[in-house]
Amino acid sequence: MMKLITMLSRFFLSCSSVPGHHDSARIFDPAEFFRINSAMAHVTDNILRTRSPEITISKLQIRFILTQRDSYMIGESVARAMATQKVDAAEFQILTEKAYLECSPADLLDHAKKFNGFLGACPDAFAGLRRLRLRNMRFAEPDIPNILSACKLLESLHLTHCDSGKNSVLRVEHDQLTELKVEVGKFEIVELACLPKLQQVSYNNWFNSHKDPLYFGFVPQLSKLWLAKTGRRSTRTLQLSQLLGNVPSISDLHLDFQSEKIWVLPESPKLLKPVLNKLQRFNLDNLPEGCDLAWTMFILEAALSLKEMCITVWEHWCNRVMRNKEYQERNGYCEKADMEWKPHAPDFKHKNLVKLTIYGFQADDIFVRFIRCVIKHAVNMAEISLHDRKVCLHCGDLDPKMKCPSRYPWNADEHVQIIEELGMSLPA
Template sequence: MTKKRRRRRRNVNAAQKATRNNDEEDGDRLSKLLDDLLLNILERADTLDAVRACVLSRRMMKLITMLSRFFLSCSSVPGHQDSARIFDPTEFFRINSAVAHVTDNILSTRSPEITISKLQIRFILTQRDSYTIGESVAHAMATQKVGAAEFQILTEKAYLESTPADLLDHAKKFNGFLSACPDAFAGLRRLWLRNMRVAGPDIPNILSACKLLESLHLTHCDSGKNSVLRLEHAQLTELEVKVGKFETVELACLPKLQRVSYNNWFNSHKDPLYLGFVPQLSKLWLAKTGRRSTRTLKLSQLLGNVPSISDLHMDFQSEKIWVLPESPKLLKPVLSKLQHVNLDNLPEGCDLAWTMFILEAAPSLKELCITVWDHWCNMAMRDKEFRERNGYCEKVDVEWKPHAPDFKHKNLVKLTIYGFQADGIFVRFIRCVMEHAVNMAEISLHDRKDKFIDTWLRLENHECGQIQVNLHHLGNHRFYVVKLFRMTTRRQGGGCCDDPKEKCFATLTGVEVVGGDHAGKGIT
């Protein structure tokens, strides 16, 4: 053996030894961690991943029985985040069986003295696995302290692959599961159902069985076209309905309901929601891809029984504006407590002035957030023939006239705009808001909602002169410094404002780029 070869072998051996030493040091570091810290780490992970991590260590396996938070999911396929990997559906069913087995094993062997603060299980609705999970959870509820228990139930077929007969079969299987494991459902706090066509009494039966239920999510669930979903429950605080074919959802008697979300309701001649006795309802989230046939909502009617709304989020998904700008006289009784408004995905190129009807009618409003966005990534939605064939509308400005041109809003302090462009539409809108919002403290202008979150300006309402705006455009690394002119300043009663302690109103008359790639360009 030559000297060169012997030297190479010694180097390889030294490298291998160093690697072993590093592995041992890493193992020593892990073993030196306190149990409380290790438990905290394990409880933040998917429970199946935590079991995989602990299987080679006796000490770590003991910690599994001490967990207080569990998230067991049939989606926990190793490598499921790899977009290049193609999965065999049987792999998910295998993991589903593992979820059932691990649920039964952990809940039956853990210390009953340790409270289960959170038990979240996502599984496919198959008879053997579902019943195993249900019986294990019911036994745990009877013998241990279980806090927030949640079932997220998937079906063997996705919605787009399901026929009407499949949807009925999914509901039949779920009803069998409910009947077989009533004690598990009696202790549930959260329930998420998907892809089911339930009979008329099914939902009331579910709510009756789930006495402690606080959150109900229904995705692609209905009772057939033009059906009515009527809900009554003493404990429910949160409801989410996504893509249902209900003619209307009646919230008849839900005394503790606080949050409602309805995404893409079925086109009907009725309002999508009837709000009955919901005295604590404070947050309402509505999303709809509007078409020509979409009914225009009147907030004065929709919220007629609910004057307690403080947060309102409406997502127009870059299509038809399906809410009617009504007069303050009609809206003030129902929007008097409104403090936060999000108007999401308004179509680009349309005037924004109509949104001022909310300021006119909501005197307590503190924050207004607007997102302007078009279907840039969806070529079909930009095709004129496709849009015409599927009933989508052409872009038109929403008709609106101010009912009190000189009204002043004293509580709005923050305006946020995503999808901001330096054109007349946005400048006119900002000018209009500043003219009426006399205590405005912060305006944030963002290019895009998901990427450009560092753009903001802050203004002091009592300062006269220019306001500096830093507008970051990270996509092509451009930096803007924008100057917003406040040309006139006056008191509420007229005359010049010389005292900074006086309540003043500033009029925005123009925007000029004073730095960066677009220096010298002005917009008025």
Template sequence: MKNKSGRRRRNLNATQKATCDEAAASNVIEDRFSNLPNDLLLNILERVDTLDAIRTCILSKQLLKLPTMLSRFYLTFSRKQVFRTNRAVAHVADNILGTRSPKVTISELKIRFVLLLDVSLTIGRSVARAMATQKVGAAEFEIVTKKHHGLCSSADLLQFAKQFNDLFGACPRAFAGLTSLWLQNMRFGELDIPNILSTCKRLEYLRLTRCDSGFHSVLQVEHDQLVEIEVDQGKFQRVELICLPKLQRLTYDNWFSSEYPLYFGFVPQLSKLSLIKTGIRSDKTLELSQLLANVPSIGDLHLDFGSEKIWILRECPKLLTPVLNKLQHVNLDHLPEGCDLAWTMFILEAAPSLKELCITVWDHWCIMITNKELRKKYCFCEKADVKWKPYAPDFKHKNLAKLTIYGFSNPMTIL
């Protein structure tokens, strides 16, 4: 019994000693971290989300002052997390932005939040105060609606737009200072989007996901600072880029119109264009020579066909060369299987400066409707080859440096 008791005491002492050693080691590590210079600590903390940085600073009294000194302010959780953290985001924005020294510049501010009026107003007013009292560099809002797009009715879209307009009207200074804005699932009035753009004078990036002004509405865009626009799956009849002197990149994903979806006005710097469309029988076949007649500056062209109908027309290179003369990079994605790649020669013939061509031939089962009845109901085409006879059988391209073709058992790259 005595030996057993002695062993128990020794084991207990050993356990206690190990625990004490671990605690001491933890304190040493914490002390080492806390004793780092503020500049280094801030550099480390600014590499993580601001909420995680605050949790770290709570561990030590010496670190508690650091959150108000951060120059980068990130509250950008995933869609699943953003619903759980929405009130915490508002609380952190209100407390941290409200207690910062006006002398500390905010170089970057990014906030993703759910459009719930009380929480949204807290965030909007906090950012507005920061805009008014401090220097703020890049500032970004991504506004998520409480319903997923697949569950949204027309009434929901109208309601979400109204909630956004209420927030926008209550916090104009916050939006006036934004450089990036992403809106989702909203159906605006005819003048709402132009009003947003006229207020957001610093805006450089705009993304509208499932946003519009009603079926067959026309969106006219004018802005002095916009550099990039993305429009995803709205119900616009047409998007008209009236005057955008700094626009460089445009993405249009699955337009609703059966006519030409885009009109290009004054866009002298537009160099990258991405068009994504899962085509059906009624969709208009676009002529690039007509669509791009006013934008001969395109240097990077991305066309994604969603493994369905080819919705661009094969044209005579003589018609296309004036608009594709500066084209250097082309990506043709999700061409339907069985499509003869010879038809792509018209792009090579029309783009003498082309350096890189990437082609993906793929019937992507994850994005395609395969049921025959559903394909008939939604007017999907039967798969057919696109025939093309090159204008110059002995054609040679002098600048193409890289050709990549995906869609076989192994991708093929020719350099």
């Protein structure tokens, strides 16, 4: 086994048996968790010490808890490996002693302080990192720019429950960064100031503000944008023509509404065409059930290069059961409402859309009308895929009487009926 380890080129070393689940549940009791973290740090050191420098490490991915002794050992081992042998892609995924729901503001500040100490003690390791994932930290405003400055080769940065306090501003500048993912924080705005190689951005559940959550500066290669938000009454409605005014290069746009309020405004083609003229793939995810879909046609009117469109309609039932009316009212959730939209050119023809995919399709007028509308305008449509509702494990365990039964057509007769209602011949 020791000989085999010296010959391997890809490593994933983790203190957690369930990747990414540290914040949702305790896998072990705390003492056991830290014992495993310490053992993993020693294993990392042993592996990197005994490797032949002639074999390139193509991928080195390490997930560990931020404790001074273990983190410093890992940092020093990685720095030594980077200095003595070729390491193509190194990644740190840094967990904290407490999950976010257990953290006080003082804990978040303490986690950031410990991380800054780690960064200062192992600068050579961070200088060679390609990917960095941080969570549960509250930095001073200069800290994240300082981290980016220290991580000169960084290509991917993920921040989860990280910020600099309520209504803070995150300004991002970096020569090599290609991917930025921000999940839940209290930034008023994330400014993507100068990122010449940035290709994809993901922002999940930004803090409610009177400003757009993102500002795009110099991002000439940005092509993929993923926005997800559990909308409430106070959630500001975004206007894509303003948000994307400086990034007409977006080719892949994904909007996730998490079964709640629609927080994007249907706009006229005149305003949207300049910013969506390169859009080729468009995803609308987790639209609330029961609402009309006609409003989504504003994208087709504006994005004339669009090739694929995917819509997921899903009522997350286990969340809905937890959110009774009193809870919804207290926390600012609102009743689902149809968005108003009228076609600006009723007879417009879209020549590039070839594929429409719908998850959550039901055999009712809402879906049939929408699909017929798409077929009418998308004159070169080649494929329509209609799938039943998505169901998470918790939703599947609920009492069937609590949920609206699915009306998805499963048998051959129902298939024929739907095809006829859509106005298509059977071969089509």
